[in-house]
Amino acid sequence: QQQVKQSPQSLIVQKGGIPIINCAYENTAFDYFPWYQQFPGKGPALLIAIRPDVSEKKEGRFTISFNKSAKQFSLHIMDSQPGDSATYFCAASILEYNFNKFYFGSGTKLNVKP
Amino acid sequence: DGGITQSPKYLFRKEGQNVTLSCEQNLNHDAMYWYRQDPGQGLRLIYYSQIVNDFQKGDIAEGYSVSREKKESFPLTVTSAQKNPTAFYLCASSMGQGTATNEKLFFGSGTQLSVL
Numbered sequence: 001q002q003q004v005k006q007s008p009q010s011l012i013v014q015k016g017g018i019p020i021i022n023c024a025y026e027n028t029a030f031d032y033f034p035w036y037q038q039f040p041g042k043g044p045a046l047l048i049a050i051r052p053d054v055s056e057k058k059e060g061r062f063t064i065s066f067n068k069s070a071k072q073f074s075l076h077i078m079d080s081q082p083g084d085s086a087t088y089f090c091a092a093s094i095l096e097y098n099f100n101k102f103y104f105g106s107g108t109k110l111n112v113k114p
Numbered sequence: 115d116g117g118i119t120q121s122p123k124y125l126f127r128k129e130g131q132n133v134t135l136s137c138e139q140n141l142n143h144d145a146m147y148w149y150r151q152d153p154g155q156g157l158r159l160i161y162y163s164q165i166v167n168d169f170q171k172g173d174i175a176e177g178y179s180v181s182r183e184k185k186e187s188f189p190l191t192v193t194s195a196q197k198n199p200t201a202f203y204l205c206a207s208s209m210g211q212g213t214a215t216n217e218k219l220f221f222g223s224g225t226q227l228s229v230l
Binding site for chain 1 (some may be wrong): 118120145149154155156158159162164165170204206208210216217218219221222223224
């Protein structure tokens with residue numbers, strides 16, 4: 001059973017568009033929600049993260065919206081650029097026996113067309 | 115340069131063969147992890163280690179083994195018992211505070227393992 005469900009699987013937008021990637025979770029014990037960005041042939045890198053006591057976090061062109069009651073969070077990329085083309089993973093973390101365990105979504109492959 | 119180095123970048127395994135993937139970090143992190151990435155399935159945890167000489171199974175440990183003899187090294191062996199080993203393998207590390215969930219994972223560039 002997947003702990004974090006991510007959609008869509010792939011996304012194509014024109015340059016300047018605002019792609020939105022959605023994630024949902026069930027376990028209310030999760031208390032940290034990062035997004036990772038992965039370019040082909042590379043490992044993921046932390047992009048932005050949010051705690052559940054905050055409804056929105058913005059860093060540059062990237063914004064996380066968080067809806068605690070709905071157990072959903074999403075990533076918005078403002079004024080998207082071809083360089084944003086990558087795979088994006090949402091994640092949720094929880095402390096289990098003193099170990100910080102991350103559960104990842106299945107990933108969204110974003111293609112920003114020039 | 116501080117970071118995580120994985121080698122080799124590409125690896126081929128013959129049937130019945132064990133292969134070892136290397137992971138080295140110079141970030142002075144206590145915790146290290148191995149994830150498996152399959153298309154459309156995200157990252158799944160194989161093994162993790164919070165301290166030298168100690169490691170724990172993750173969600174998909176069957177067919178894999180690890181060791182943590184040095185703080186900076188966490189090699190993964192894919193044994194012949196792993197019947198479907200073709201995947202992209204990612205090593206990661208974190209400070210390993212164990213008391214807060216807002217840890218940042220640092221990933222290596224991965225090893226693509228394929229079966230001949």
